[in-house]
Amino acid sequence: MAIKVPKGAGSKLGRTETVSIRLDPRLNYLCELAARSQRRTKSSFIEATLAEHIQTQVINKWRNSDFDEPNTFGERADVLWHVRESQRLVSLGIVAPELLTFEEQHIWALIEENGHFWRGRWRGNDWDFSISLDAIVRERVDEHWEDLVAVAMGEKKQDVLPDVGEPPPSRDIDDEIPF
Known part of the structure; x- marks a missing residue:
């Protein structure tokens, strides 16, 4: 039996979480422009930017780390x-x-x-x-x-x-x- 995928705009990737955010007008406008420059939707641009940032965001930035374990969320x-x-x-x-x-x-x-x-x-x-x-x-x-x-x-x-x-x-x- 084939699974029916609803028709409509947007990505074919399954999304399971929706997040509402508030942006000041300036940041919202610049985000829109940055998304346009990459031919993306604003939500796709924000998702990609978050994924990039998570790769380098340090987990334990308040803790002294004297060991060589990976310490970013991405790692x-x-x-x-x-x-x-x-x-x-x-x-x-x-x-x-x-x-x-x-x-x-x-x-x-x-x-x-x-x-x-x-x-x-x-x-x-x-x-x-x-x-x-x-x-x-x-x-x-x-x-x-x-x-x-x-x-x-x-x-x-x-x-x-x-x-x-x-x-x-x-x-x-x-x-x-x-x-």
């Missing part, structure tokens, strides 16, 4: 973007927690503090884990996403979330447990 786009909201929040929480909204901070705190969502190892009776892109167990976040959001919004109590459990009973050395 980290493959990590930051995901079709599922849960995975976008996890990546943002690890890569740039200062950009989390207040509501996202509540959800992130629940994930960050709960060893069930992280790979680690038992050290005695304590589950030792670190916060990193390699240590998060993303499937567990997805599995418990609705409860995480409900707890963060005060709709459920925190005891609905899983815990890391108990250390294995017979152990003489520290064992790494990936899941």
Whole structure:
């Protein structure tokens, strides 16, 4: 069965988000002229300009960066973007927690503090884990996403979330447990 594409003006690319912006008259006029010079619509010009700027926009411009990780939105786009909201929040929480909204901070705190969502190892009776892109167990976040959001919004109590459990009973050395 063929998918019918509605006829009309505009791009054939599927657009899913509409953004309204306010421009002062001068900037609006100059944007219109710049778009004309490239034989584009104003919205197409703005979209292309944003895409260009995102490639060079520094993510953590307020943070001292002593490491050589990519630090622009363009360089980290493959990590930051995901079709599922849960995975976008996890990546943002690890890569740039200062950009989390207040509501996202509540959800992130629940994930960050709960060893069930992280790979680690038992050290005695304590589950030792670190916060990193390699240590998060993303499937567990997805599995418990609705409860995480409900707890963060005060709709459920925190005891609905899983815990890391108990250390294995017979152990003489520290064992790494990936899941």
